[in-house]
Amino acid sequence: MDFKLEVIVLPVSDPGRSLAFYRGLGWRLDADFTTDPKFRVIQLTPPGSPASVIFGAGLTNAAPGSAQGLHLVVDDIEAAREQLAGQGVAVSEVFHDAGGIFHHAGTEARVPGPDPKRASYGSFASFEDPDGNGWVLQEITERLPGR
Structure with missing residues (x-):
């Protein structure tokens, strides 16, 4: 099923x-x-x-704005970020996480720039809707097996 x-x-x-x-x-x-x-x-x-x-x-x-960590998968994090910024969205700079596995909540452990290896699943940017619902762009260029 x-x-x-x-x-x-x-x-x-x-x-x-x-x-x-x-x-x-x-x-x-x-x-x-x-x-x-x-x-x-x-x-x-x-x-x-x-x-x-x-x-x-x-x-x-x-409560309005309480949805957080909603992910949108993109294949080019920098192009997606530029597109949103060009549409007037206040979008963060591209970042990767200090831990290298997944991003922490909020802005904790954010390291500026894409993942140094440009590893799939490792680069992010974030933005909010007018109520503060939090979205994360995640770059995935090659899926893990079975995905």
């Missing part, structure tokens, strides 16, 4: 502002439904992604 990740629910305070932000990134609008004034479902999909995000009104009790 496959268990495929399909949707992440993002806690946001202003669905219209979030819609404008993610559409500004070039994400595809899949749905925008309102059944009453207190319930709205907006679904968008990042370019090339099989999984989507949903946000709106009446969808979660989580």
